[in-house]
Amino acid sequence: MNLCDETALRVLLARHGFHFSKSKGQNFLIADWVPERIARESGAAADAGVLEIGPGVGALTVQLARLAGRVTAVELDKSLAPLLAETLADCPNTEVLFADVLQLDLPALVRERFSGLRPMVCANLPYNITTPVLTALLEAGCFDSLTVMVQREVARRLSVPVGSGDGGAFAVWVQYHAAAELLFDVPPECFLPAPKVTSSVLRLTPYAAPPVSVTDEALFFRTVRAAFALRRKTLVNSLAAGLSMEKDRARELILSCGLDPSVRGERLTMEDFAKLTAAQQIG
Numbered sequence: 001m002n003l004c005d006e007t008a009l010r011v012l013l014a015r016h017g018f019h020f021s022k023s024k025g026q027n028f029l030i031a032d033w034v035p036e037r038i039a040r041e042s043g044a045a046a047d048a049g050v051l052e053i054g055p056g057v058g059a060l061t062v063q064l065a066r067l068a069g070r071v072t073a074v075e076l077d078k079s080l081a082p083l084l085a086e087t088l089a090d091c092p093n094t095e096v097l098f099a100d101v102l103q104l105d106l107p108a109l110v111r112e113r114f115s116g117l118r119p120m121v122c123a124n125l126p127y128n129i130t131t132p133v134l135t136a137l138l139e140a141g142c143f144d145s146l147t148v149m150v151q152r153e154v155a156r157r158l159s160v161p162v163g164s165g166d167g168g169a170f171a172v173w174v175q176y177h178a179a180a181e182l183l184f185d186v187p188p189e190c191f192l193p194a195p196k197v198t199s200s201v202l203r204l205t206p207y208a209a210p211p212v213s214v215t216d217e218a219l220f221f222r223t224v225r226a227a228f229a230l231r232r233k234t235l236v237n238s239l240a241a242g243l244s245m246e247k248d249r250a251r252e253l254i255l256s257c258g259l260d261p262s263v264r265g266e267r268l269t270m271e272d273f274a275k276l277t278a279a280q281q282i283g
Protein backbone atom coordinates (compact mmCIF):
# COMPACT_ATOMS: atom_id res chain seq x y z
CA MET A 1 0.00 0.00 0.00
CA ASN A 2 1.19 3.54 -0.75
CA LEU A 3 0.95 5.12 2.70
CA CYS A 4 0.94 8.59 1.16
CA ASP A 5 -2.11 7.94 -0.99
CA GLU A 6 -4.72 10.05 0.79
CA THR A 7 -7.69 7.88 -0.13
CA ALA A 8 -5.97 4.63 0.86
CA LEU A 9 -4.72 6.27 4.08
CA ARG A 10 -8.21 7.46 5.02
CA VAL A 11 -9.55 3.91 4.45
CA LEU A 12 -6.77 2.43 6.62
CA LEU A 13 -7.37 4.96 9.43
CA ALA A 14 -11.15 4.43 9.32
CA ARG A 15 -10.78 0.62 9.33
CA HIS A 16 -8.80 0.92 12.57
CA GLY A 17 -11.08 3.58 14.05
CA PHE A 18 -8.13 5.99 14.33
CA HIS A 19 -8.71 9.65 15.25
CA PHE A 20 -6.04 12.34 14.87
CA SER A 21 -4.80 13.93 18.07
CA LYS A 22 -3.81 17.58 17.88
CA SER A 23 -2.05 17.45 21.25
CA LYS A 24 0.22 14.67 19.93
CA GLY A 25 1.10 16.79 16.88
CA GLN A 26 -0.34 14.25 14.44
CA ASN A 27 -0.07 15.44 10.82
CA PHE A 28 0.67 12.52 8.52
CA LEU A 29 2.48 12.86 5.20
CA ILE A 30 0.37 12.37 2.05
CA ALA A 31 2.92 13.37 -0.63
CA ASP A 32 5.29 10.52 -1.36
CA TRP A 33 8.17 12.71 -2.56
CA VAL A 34 8.50 14.11 0.97
CA PRO A 35 9.36 10.97 3.02
CA GLU A 36 11.47 9.72 0.09
CA ARG A 37 13.49 12.93 0.03
CA ILE A 38 13.83 13.24 3.82
CA ALA A 39 15.11 9.65 4.06
CA ARG A 40 17.55 10.18 1.16
CA GLU A 41 18.89 13.47 2.49
CA SER A 42 19.29 12.04 6.00
CA GLY A 43 22.19 9.96 4.67
CA ALA A 44 20.62 6.72 5.96
CA ALA A 45 22.54 3.74 4.56
CA ALA A 46 23.31 0.12 5.39
CA ASP A 47 25.86 1.17 8.04
CA ALA A 48 23.35 3.44 9.85
CA GLY A 49 21.05 2.86 12.79
CA VAL A 50 18.19 5.33 12.55
CA LEU A 51 16.06 6.55 15.42
CA GLU A 52 12.74 7.83 14.11
CA ILE A 53 10.49 9.84 16.42
CA GLY A 54 6.76 9.50 15.79
CA PRO A 55 6.30 7.06 12.89
CA GLY A 56 2.55 7.72 12.68
CA VAL A 57 1.40 5.09 10.16
CA GLY A 58 4.95 4.64 8.88
CA ALA A 59 5.25 6.79 5.73
CA LEU A 60 8.80 7.86 6.58
CA THR A 61 9.61 4.62 8.41
CA VAL A 62 9.26 2.44 5.30
CA GLN A 63 11.57 4.77 3.34
CA LEU A 64 14.17 4.67 6.13
CA ALA A 65 13.85 0.86 6.35
CA ARG A 66 14.76 0.60 2.64
CA LEU A 67 18.01 2.51 3.15
CA ALA A 68 19.20 1.92 6.74
CA GLY A 69 20.77 -1.06 8.48
CA ARG A 70 18.31 -0.77 11.33
CA VAL A 71 15.40 1.51 12.26
CA THR A 72 13.98 2.02 15.74
CA ALA A 73 10.81 4.12 15.68
CA VAL A 74 9.49 5.56 18.95
CA GLU A 75 5.76 6.30 18.98
CA LEU A 76 3.75 7.79 21.85
CA ASP A 77 0.31 6.79 20.58
CA LYS A 78 -0.39 3.12 21.33
CA SER A 79 -3.57 3.22 19.23
CA LEU A 80 -1.23 3.20 16.19
CA ALA A 81 0.13 -0.27 17.13
CA PRO A 82 -2.25 -2.36 14.95
CA LEU A 83 -1.79 0.01 11.98
CA LEU A 84 2.01 -0.09 12.25
CA ALA A 85 1.98 -3.88 12.59
CA GLU A 86 0.25 -3.92 9.22
CA THR A 87 2.20 -1.19 7.41
CA LEU A 88 5.65 -2.31 8.62
CA ALA A 89 5.05 -6.04 8.12
CA ASP A 90 7.61 -6.09 5.28
CA CYS A 91 10.33 -4.19 7.19
CA PRO A 92 12.30 -6.85 9.11
CA ASN A 93 15.05 -4.37 10.11
CA THR A 94 12.53 -2.12 11.86
CA GLU A 95 11.04 -2.13 15.36
CA VAL A 96 8.56 0.19 17.03
CA LEU A 97 8.85 1.16 20.69
CA PHE A 98 5.72 2.62 22.22
CA ALA A 99 7.07 5.30 24.53
CA ASP A 100 7.45 9.02 25.04
CA VAL A 101 10.78 9.92 23.42
CA LEU A 102 11.31 12.58 26.10
CA GLN A 103 11.35 9.87 28.79
CA LEU A 104 13.91 7.62 27.10
CA ASP A 105 17.55 7.09 27.99
CA LEU A 106 18.80 7.84 24.46
CA PRO A 107 22.48 6.87 24.90
CA ALA A 108 21.33 3.50 26.34
CA LEU A 109 18.93 3.00 23.43
CA VAL A 110 21.73 3.72 20.95
CA ARG A 111 24.12 1.33 22.75
CA GLU A 112 21.54 -1.46 22.87
CA ARG A 113 20.06 -1.11 19.38
CA PHE A 114 22.70 0.40 17.13
CA SER A 115 25.90 -1.34 18.17
CA GLY A 116 28.36 -1.26 15.24
CA LEU A 117 26.13 1.17 13.31
CA ARG A 118 26.33 4.93 12.72
CA PRO A 119 23.53 6.34 14.94
CA MET A 120 21.37 9.05 13.42
CA VAL A 121 17.94 10.61 13.88
CA CYS A 122 15.39 11.16 11.15
CA ALA A 123 11.88 12.37 11.94
CA ASN A 124 8.86 14.41 11.02
CA LEU A 125 8.66 15.83 14.54
CA PRO A 126 5.49 16.49 16.50
CA TYR A 127 5.80 20.29 16.51
CA ASN A 128 4.63 20.76 20.09
CA ILE A 129 7.81 19.11 21.44
CA THR A 130 10.36 20.59 19.00
CA THR A 131 12.46 22.42 21.59
CA PRO A 132 12.59 19.71 24.31
CA VAL A 133 13.19 16.94 21.79
CA LEU A 134 16.03 18.77 19.98
CA THR A 135 17.53 19.58 23.38
CA ALA A 136 17.36 15.92 24.46
CA LEU A 137 18.76 14.66 21.15
CA LEU A 138 21.74 17.04 21.17
CA GLU A 139 22.39 16.59 24.90
CA ALA A 140 22.46 12.81 24.38
CA GLY A 141 25.66 13.43 22.39
CA CYS A 142 25.43 10.11 20.59
CA PHE A 143 24.06 10.90 17.11
CA ASP A 144 26.09 11.59 13.97
CA SER A 145 23.29 13.66 12.47
CA LEU A 146 19.70 14.74 13.04
CA THR A 147 17.44 15.32 10.03
CA VAL A 148 14.12 16.67 11.26
CA MET A 149 11.04 18.34 9.87
CA VAL A 150 9.89 21.29 11.97
CA GLN A 151 7.90 24.48 11.37
CA ARG A 152 9.65 26.62 8.74
CA GLU A 153 9.92 29.59 11.06
CA VAL A 154 11.69 27.44 13.66
CA ALA A 155 14.01 25.88 11.06
CA ARG A 156 14.91 29.34 9.77
CA ARG A 157 15.61 30.77 13.22
CA LEU A 158 17.76 27.78 14.17
CA SER A 159 19.82 27.85 10.97
CA VAL A 160 20.51 31.58 10.36
CA PRO A 161 24.04 32.59 11.40
CA VAL A 162 24.29 33.69 15.05
CA GLY A 163 24.44 37.50 15.02
CA SER A 164 22.27 37.97 11.93
CA GLY A 165 19.45 39.45 14.00
CA ASP A 166 16.92 36.66 13.57
CA GLY A 167 18.06 33.98 15.99
CA GLY A 168 17.43 33.55 19.68
CA ALA A 169 19.01 32.02 22.76
CA PHE A 170 17.92 28.51 21.71
CA ALA A 171 19.44 29.00 18.24
CA VAL A 172 22.77 29.91 19.86
CA TRP A 173 22.53 26.81 22.06
CA VAL A 174 21.78 24.61 19.03
CA GLN A 175 24.59 26.10 16.93
CA TYR A 176 27.04 25.74 19.81
CA HIS A 177 26.38 22.00 19.60
CA ALA A 178 25.78 21.41 15.88
CA ALA A 179 26.10 22.83 12.38
CA ALA A 180 22.58 23.72 11.22
CA GLU A 181 21.45 23.55 7.61
CA LEU A 182 18.01 24.20 6.17
CA LEU A 183 17.38 21.57 3.46
CA PHE A 184 13.95 22.18 1.87
CA ASP A 185 10.41 23.41 2.49
CA VAL A 186 7.27 21.28 2.63
CA PRO A 187 3.90 22.99 2.04
CA PRO A 188 0.85 22.36 4.28
CA GLU A 189 -1.04 20.38 1.60
CA CYS A 190 1.52 17.56 1.93
CA PHE A 191 -0.06 16.57 5.28
CA LEU A 192 -3.30 15.13 6.58
CA PRO A 193 -4.69 17.12 8.33
CA ALA A 194 -3.00 20.17 6.75
CA PRO A 195 -1.21 22.34 9.35
CA LYS A 196 -1.62 26.13 9.20
CA VAL A 197 2.04 26.78 8.41
CA THR A 198 4.77 25.63 6.03
CA SER A 199 7.30 23.11 7.33
CA SER A 200 11.01 22.72 6.60
CA VAL A 201 13.54 19.96 6.88
CA LEU A 202 16.55 20.88 8.97
CA ARG A 203 19.82 18.98 9.27
CA LEU A 204 21.89 19.27 12.45
CA THR A 205 25.37 17.79 12.43
CA PRO A 206 26.78 17.71 15.97
CA TYR A 207 30.30 19.07 16.42
CA ALA A 208 33.07 16.98 17.92
CA ALA A 209 34.13 20.19 19.72
CA PRO A 210 32.18 23.47 20.08
CA PRO A 211 32.87 26.15 17.44
CA VAL A 212 34.20 28.55 20.10
CA SER A 213 36.38 27.94 23.10
CA VAL A 214 34.45 28.46 26.36
CA THR A 215 35.72 27.48 29.81
CA ASP A 216 32.47 28.12 31.70
CA GLU A 217 29.52 26.90 29.61
CA ALA A 218 26.94 27.74 32.30
CA LEU A 219 28.12 31.37 32.34
CA PHE A 220 28.26 31.43 28.52
CA PHE A 221 24.61 30.38 28.21
CA ARG A 222 23.53 32.70 31.08
CA THR A 223 25.11 35.53 29.10
CA VAL A 224 23.35 34.42 25.90
CA ARG A 225 19.97 34.22 27.64
CA ALA A 226 20.49 37.64 29.24
CA ALA A 227 21.37 39.19 25.86
CA PHE A 228 18.17 37.87 24.27
CA ALA A 229 15.80 38.27 27.24
CA LEU A 230 15.04 41.94 26.60
CA ARG A 231 14.86 41.95 22.81
CA ARG A 232 14.31 45.64 22.30
CA LYS A 233 16.87 46.80 24.82
CA THR A 234 20.51 47.54 24.22
CA LEU A 235 23.14 45.06 25.35
CA VAL A 236 24.05 47.22 28.38
CA ASN A 237 20.50 47.07 29.71
CA SER A 238 20.00 43.39 28.84
CA LEU A 239 23.23 42.24 30.48
CA ALA A 240 22.76 44.48 33.53
CA ALA A 241 19.25 43.05 34.08
CA GLY A 242 19.95 39.45 33.10
CA LEU A 243 23.25 39.06 34.91
CA SER A 244 22.28 41.24 37.91
CA MET A 245 25.14 43.73 37.53
CA GLU A 246 25.45 47.52 37.61
CA LYS A 247 25.04 49.20 34.21
CA ASP A 248 28.51 50.73 34.51
CA ARG A 249 29.99 47.28 35.02
CA ALA A 250 28.03 45.94 32.03
CA ARG A 251 29.25 48.84 29.86
CA GLU A 252 32.86 48.24 30.95
CA LEU A 253 32.55 44.56 30.15
CA ILE A 254 31.11 45.22 26.71
CA LEU A 255 33.75 47.84 25.86
CA SER A 256 36.53 45.49 27.01
CA CYS A 257 35.36 43.06 24.32
CA GLY A 258 35.52 45.74 21.63
CA LEU A 259 31.72 45.85 21.32
CA ASP A 260 29.35 48.82 21.12
CA PRO A 261 27.23 49.06 24.33
CA SER A 262 24.22 50.18 22.30
CA VAL A 263 24.29 47.06 20.10
CA ARG A 264 21.34 44.64 20.46
CA GLY A 265 21.95 41.12 21.72
CA GLU A 266 20.73 39.51 18.50
CA ARG A 267 23.67 41.12 16.63
CA LEU A 268 26.32 39.31 18.69
CA THR A 269 28.22 36.43 17.13
CA MET A 270 29.16 33.21 18.89
CA GLU A 271 32.71 34.64 19.28
CA ASP A 272 31.31 37.82 20.89
CA PHE A 273 29.43 35.72 23.46
CA ALA A 274 32.60 33.72 24.15
CA LYS A 275 34.56 36.97 24.68
CA LEU A 276 31.88 38.38 27.00
CA THR A 277 32.02 35.16 29.03
CA ALA A 278 35.82 35.21 29.30
CA ALA A 279 35.78 38.91 30.28
CA GLN A 280 33.42 38.17 33.20
CA GLN A 281 35.72 35.40 34.41
CA ILE A 282 38.69 37.78 34.44
CA GLY A 283 37.06 40.74 36.10
Ligand code: SAM
Pocket residue numbers: 024025026027028029053054055056057058059060061074075076077099100101102124125126127129
Ligand atom coordinates in the same frame (compact mmCIF):
# COMPACT_ATOMS: atom_id res chain seq x y z
N1 SAM B 1 6.11 10.19 10.72
C1 SAM B 1 4.70 10.34 10.40
C2 SAM B 1 4.56 11.05 9.08
O1 SAM B 1 5.52 11.75 8.71
O2 SAM B 1 3.53 10.92 8.43
C3 SAM B 1 3.93 11.07 11.50
C4 SAM B 1 4.52 12.40 11.95
S1 SAM B 1 3.47 13.28 13.05
C5 SAM B 1 3.96 14.95 12.65
C6 SAM B 1 4.22 13.12 14.65
C7 SAM B 1 4.13 11.74 15.30
O3 SAM B 1 4.81 11.80 16.57
C8 SAM B 1 2.73 11.23 15.61
O4 SAM B 1 2.61 9.92 15.19
C9 SAM B 1 2.62 11.35 17.14
O5 SAM B 1 1.72 10.39 17.71
C10 SAM B 1 4.06 11.11 17.55
N2 SAM B 1 4.43 11.68 18.87
C11 SAM B 1 3.94 12.79 19.47
N3 SAM B 1 4.56 13.02 20.64
C12 SAM B 1 5.49 12.04 20.79
C13 SAM B 1 6.44 11.71 21.81
N4 SAM B 1 6.56 12.48 22.91
N5 SAM B 1 7.22 10.61 21.65
C14 SAM B 1 7.10 9.84 20.53
N6 SAM B 1 6.21 10.10 19.53
C15 SAM B 1 5.42 11.17 19.65
